Amino acid sequence: MDVVxxxxxxxxxxxxxxxxxxxxxxxxxxxxxxxIEKRFGGIYALRGVDFELRRGEVHALLGENGAGKSTxxxxxxxxxTEYAGSIVLDGREVRFGSPAAAQAAGIAMIFQELDLVPxxxxxxxxxxxxxxxxxxxxxxxxxRAEAGQLLDQVGLSVSPRRLVGDLRVGERQLVAxxxxxxxxxxxxxxxxxxxxxxxxxxxxxxxxVRELRDEGVSIIYISHRLEEVPLVADRVTVMRxxxxxxxxxxSTPQALLVQMQVGRTMAEFYPPRNRRAPGEDVLRLDRAxxxxxxxxxxxxxxxxxxxxxxxxxxxxxxxxxxxxxxELLELLYGIGPAGxxxxxxxxxxxxxxxxxxxxxxxxxxxxMTDDRRSGGYVPTLSIGHNIVLTxxxxxxxxxxxxxxxxxxxxxxxxxxxxxxxxxxxxxITSLSGGNQQKVVLGKSLVGTxxxxxxxxxxxxxxxxxxxxxxxxxxxxxxxxxxVLVASSELPELLGLCDRLYVLREGRTVAEFxxxxxxxxxxxxxxxxxxxxxxxxxxxxxxxxxxxITLARRETGS
Amino acid sequence: xxxxxPSDLDAHSGPPASRTLRGAWNGEAFRARLIQALRIFVRxxxxxxxxxxFVAGVLITPRINGEIIFLRPANLGSLIQSISEYGIxxxxxxxxxxSGGIDLSVGRVLGLSAVVIARLMMVSAWxxxxxxxxxxxxxxxxGLLQGFIMVRLRLQAFIVTLAGMWxxxxxxxxxxPNQQFIGITFGEGPNHAPAAFQVLGENLWGSIPVSAVIFxxxxxxxxxxxxxxxxxxxxxxxxxxxRAARLSGISVTKVRCLxxxxxxxxxxxxxxxxxxxxxxxxxxQGYGFELMAIACVVIGGTSLFGGRGSMVGTLAGVLMLGTxxxxxxxxxxxxxxxxxxxGLIIIGAAAxxxxxxxxxxxxxxxxxxxRGAGPQTQAGPQTQAGS
Numbered sequence: 026m027d028v029v030x031x032x033x034x035x036x037x038x039x040x041x042x043x044x045x046x047x048x049x050x051x052x053x054x055x056x057x058x059x060x061i062e063k064r065f066g067g068i069y070a071l072r073g074v075d076f077e078l079r080r081g082e083v084h085a086l087l088g089e090n091g092a093g094k095s096t097x098x099x100x101x102x103x104x105x106t107e108y109a110g111s112i113v114l115d116g117r118e119v120r121f122g123s124p125a126a127a128q129a130a131g132i133a134m135i136f137q138e139l140d141l142v143p144x145x146x147x148x149x150x151x152x153x154x155x156x157x158x159x160x161x162x163x164x165x166x167x168x169r170a171e172a173g174q175l176l177d178q179v180g181l182s183v184s185p186r187r188l189v190g191d192l193r194v195g196e197r198q199l200v201a202x203x204x205x206x207x208x209x210x211x212x213x214x215x216x217x218x219x220x221x222x223x224x225x226x227x228x229x230x231x232x233x234v235r236e237l238r239d240e241g242v243s244i245i246y247i248s249h250r251l252e253e254v255p256l257v258a259d260r261v262t263v264m265r266x267x268x269x270x271x272x273x274x275x276s277t278p279q280a281l282l283v284q285m286q287v288g289r290t291m292a293e294f295y296p297p298r299n300r301r302a303p304g305e306d307v308l309r310l311d312r313a314x315x316x317x318x319x320x321x322x323x324x325x326x327x328x329x330x331x332x333x334x335x336x337x338x339x340x341x342x343x344x345x346x347x348x349x350x351x352e353l354l355e356l357l358y359g360i361g362p363a364g365x366x367x368x369x370x371x372x373x374x375x376x377x378x379x380x381x382x383x384x385x386x387x388x389x390x391x392x393m394t395d396d397r398r399s400g401g402y403v404p405t406l407s408i409g410h411n412i413v414l415t416x417x418x419x420x421x422x423x424x425x426x427x428x429x430x431x432x433x434x435x436x437x438x439x440x441x442x443x444x445x446x447x448x449x450x451x452x453i454t455s456l457s458g459g460n461q462q463k464v465v466l467g468k469s470l471v472g473t474x475x476x477x478x479x480x481x482x483x484x485x486x487x488x489x490x491x492x493x494x495x496x497x498x499x500x501x502x503x504x505x506x507x508v509l510v511a512s513s514e515l516p517e518l519l520g521l522c523d524r525l526y527v528l529r530e531g532r533t534v535a536e537f538x539x540x541x542x543x544x545x546x547x548x549x550x551x552x553x554x555x556x557x558x559x560x561x562x563x564x565x566x567x568x569x570x571x572x573i574t575l576a577r578r579e580t581g582s
Numbered sequence: 583x584x585x586x587x588p589s590d591l592d593a594h595s596g597p598p599a600s601r602t603l604r605g606a607w608n609g610e611a612f613r614a615r616l617i618q619a620l621r622i623f624v625r626x627x628x629x630x631x632x633x634x635x636f637v638a639g640v641l642i643t644p645r646i647n648g649e650i651i652f653l654r655p656a657n658l659g660s661l662i663q664s665i666s667e668y669g670i671x672x673x674x675x676x677x678x679x680x681s682g683g684i685d686l687s688v689g690r691v692l693g694l695s696a697v698v699i700a701r702l703m704m705v706s707a708w709x710x711x712x713x714x715x716x717x718x719x720x721x722x723x724x725g726l727l728q729g730f731i732m733v734r735l736r737l738q739a740f741i742v743t744l745a746g747m748w749x750x751x752x753x754x755x756x757x758x759p760n761q762q763f764i765g766i767t768f769g770e771g772p773n774h775a776p777a778a779f780q781v782l783g784e785n786l787w788g789s790i791p792v793s794a795v796i797f798x799x800x801x802x803x804x805x806x807x808x809x810x811x812x813x814x815x816x817x818x819x820x821x822x823x824x825r826a827a828r829l830s831g832i833s834v835t836k837v838r839c840l841x842x843x844x845x846x847x848x849x850x851x852x853x854x855x856x857x858x859x860x861x862x863x864x865x866x867q868g869y870g871f872e873l874m875a876i877a878c879v880v881i882g883g884t885s886l887f888g889g890r891g892s893m894v895g896t897l898a899g900v901l902m903l904g905t906x907x908x909x910x911x912x913x914x915x916x917x918x919x920x921x922x923x924x925g926l927i928i929i930g931a932a933a934x935x936x937x938x939x940x941x942x943x944x945x946x947x948x949x950x951x952x953r954g955a956g957p958q959t960q961a962g963p964q965t966q967a968g969s
Contacts, residue, residue, distance in 0.1 A: 360828065382831045392829060400829050403822035405889030414819055414830040421812040468830070 061110035085258035089487035103127030133210035143190030148172035195226030295520035304336030307507035317364035325349035328531035341518035341525030350511035359385035391474035395481035409449035459490020628898035662794035665904035671875035674845035682888030683739035687746035692868030694754035695853025700863025725846020729839035754865030763864035782858020822889030
């Protein structure tokens with residue numbers, strides 16, 4: 026790959042990797058944007074943005090949805106060609122007419138929705154459109170060999186012959202990075218690369234990012250996850266409403282970063298925990314195992330699950346991607362593969378094994394899927410029609426939907442979940458991600474739910490909406506709902522949940538009460554915990570992360 | 583932001599409308615109004631198309647002694663009669679297409695049903711009512727089975743109904759007693775059909791064909807079911823996002839089977855109407871009608887991707903095609919040209935959808951959060967103002 030020689034600036038940068046100090050020893054700026062302005066119609070997406078990327082730094086870009094991060098990156102990557110202001114690359118002013126022109130100048134962008142072809146192999150994806158070979162015949166051996174080298178570089182140990190469609194999201198992410206590397210990128214723009222990754226995959230990705238940086242690649246790293254910033258970035262630029270709020274050192278306390286983003290303090294981020302004693306068990310699994318009639322590869326069946334969720338309690342499910350969290354939730358909601366449970370599965374104190382969504386809903390179980398777009402809502406329907414999808418039966422008589430019964434339900438949900446929309450008749454796709462998520466949540470809870478299952482409840486929503494969703498969940502729990510949340514964002518589980526279980530390979534391997542140290546949870550989900558410990562209970566008190574004490578982490582009492 | 587949120591047309595929003603009115607000369611508000619008008623136009627394109635075509639019919643068709651032939655009750659009656667069979671199919675097809683499927687078998691099921699009812703009355707000497715009910719039941723079961731096979735074997739609707747097309751045709755042919763078709767004669771005794779069956783070929787109140795009445799009744803029922811019932815909502819939900827529908831507790835299997843049950847049932851009804859109008863049962867009847875039905879649905883503004891569409895649009899689409907053919911007929915235009923024009927209208931209707939969808943962002947949903955993703959739809963010369 027193409028390593029940029031930083032020596033041209035006269036001074037060898039010695040502080041690479043360490044937190045940048047002001048004034049001295051700074052590597053020169055490789056990319057400098059000044060006064061970038063972009064309007065869509067009458068709305069400013071970018072308003073006089075100044076931004077500087079140094080050679081060999083990881084520069085995090087933070088901001089809520091709609092803050093202008095993606096627009097800015099699209100300007101840099103040549104996707105947006107009409108803008109005001111100037112871009113200076115390596116001391117020369119440039120203006121890219123197309124993404125291809127930006128790519129030729131060494132700027133590669135890795136999009137949220139990866140532009141890989143699932144039906145082709147890794148090698149074919151990496152070299153698409155520029156396959157090595159002669160006379161139109163592809164030299165497959167050479168292509169695979171080169172692909173193998175690239176995969177090594179990003180630490181992905183799978184065969185380049187594998188189909189991209191068979192890879193996990195985290196692995197696809199690495200393939201996308203490898204592709205950018207093969208294009209000799211000097212500037213790499215990564216748009217929320219960890220949105221769908223598990224902790225272990227994130228750690229691996231960060232390793233790759235750091236290595237690239239040390240090799241002189243400059244990286245712009247867009248993320249929603251504040252806790253990642255000190256782990257991976259050198260500097261941070263925070264955007265809000267199309268403007269740059271400021272550029273600060275990555276060791277800036279998270280609380281301050283949150284404030285910069287939303288003008289709100291961290292203390293308000295997670296709602297206070299439940300003060301009252303939880304009630305009866307709503308869900309209880311004891312040494313429960315599920316055996317599907319047909320085994321599919323890649324399906325992590327619950328093998329040994331022991332957990333309980335009580336009224337008024339928020340319980341977390343931690344674990345790596347593939348630990349079986351989603352599978353467990355889906356089975357409880359009656360949408361898993363056909364099969365039989367063994368051990369104890371009790372819902373509301375009585376043995377129950379819902380085999381269909383209808384059966385699960387009759388038992389009072391509600392479910393919110395991790396992928397809003399694929400299973401959360403119907404994009405062609407209005408907000409109101411989406412909200413009543415789960416309750417059509419109770420809102421109709423003789424098969425006819427009664428508008429007079431429907432309207433109050435829609436209004437109540439929109440009010441209870443503070444869904445901001447021009448009208449319930451507007452298409453759901455006209456809403457922001459956070460508001461869509463609130464519709465999905467509200468929809469799943471219409472009726473008489475007593476157990477709410479959530480899979481990644483805040484994936485792809487911005488900080489402000491996250492805080493709002495946490496508050497709503499806590500309010501629901503206070504009203505007596507039992508809540509089981511699966512998430513790959515540990516700080517979220519730690520901040521939100523009363524207790525949490527760690528899942529590994531279909532087994533509950535540990536239970537934590539109150540605040541638990543992130544490291545402990547990582548250990549439990551990783552390989553360091555002894556195999557035979559199948560239900561460890563540990564109490565711990567304080568959560569610290571890189572010396573920053575996260576606000577609102579009192580021990581549960 | 584709220585300015586850009588596309589609000590539904592049904593929302594008779596008072597204050598926002600007046601706000602846009604006041605700012606009508608402002609460029610933004612004008613643009614918003616234009617987009618809104620376009621959305622309305624596209625949503626009701628076939629209805630507007632029908633009105634335009636109808637007015638054209640009044641203006642450009644020949645007159646006799648100043649009387650417009652086009653507007654004669656007899657002409658309008660025969661106009662609707664000519665479209666009644668594939669119109670009935672189009673009503674069922676609308677359900678299927680909104681649910682995200684397609685039904686290629688309806689034309690052949692129509693032919694099969696015509697043979698079945700003719701055979702039951704002429705060969706088996708059944709009475710009218712049991713013969714009609716049995717024929718309808720066969721169509722219904724044929725459709726339900728297709729839906730069931732699709733869901734259980736996870737096959738595409740296109741494949742299963744393509745197979746169903748052959749199967750229905752084969753069964754229809756095998757029911758023929760050594761002839762091309764089964765002729766229907768009326769009267770008493772064996773080898774005669776009940777006289778009441780004749781009514782299908784007759785007119786009510788002098789000039790309204792019974793088949794036209796059947797089509798209109800079926801169409802109104804279709805509008806009612808699709809727009810006001812739980813099942814109608816479920817059809818839209820399954821077509822818009824099957825997984826979300828399933829997670830909401832909707833039985834996708836049931837909805838899928840039922841929509842194909844509806845097309846099967848209506849195809850059988852159209853087959854009975856066909857037999858009644860032409861007085862024979864011929865398995866070759868209805869051939870190609872499935873494509874006419876699909877065309878009407880598309881002209882009516884229903885998306886072939888599912889989840890979006892309207893029954894009113896379909897009905898207007900059916901009537902529009904019928905009216906155009908009627909105008910061409912009255913003006914003595916070659917019937918082959920009529921087919922070419924039908925094709926052009928299909929392309930025009932579909933193109934309108936796409937163009938307007940791109941302009942208004944109604945297809946992808948122009949959310950503010952993702953506004954950076956769609957720069958190509960937003961040509962903005964005013965962006966240079968700052969420099």
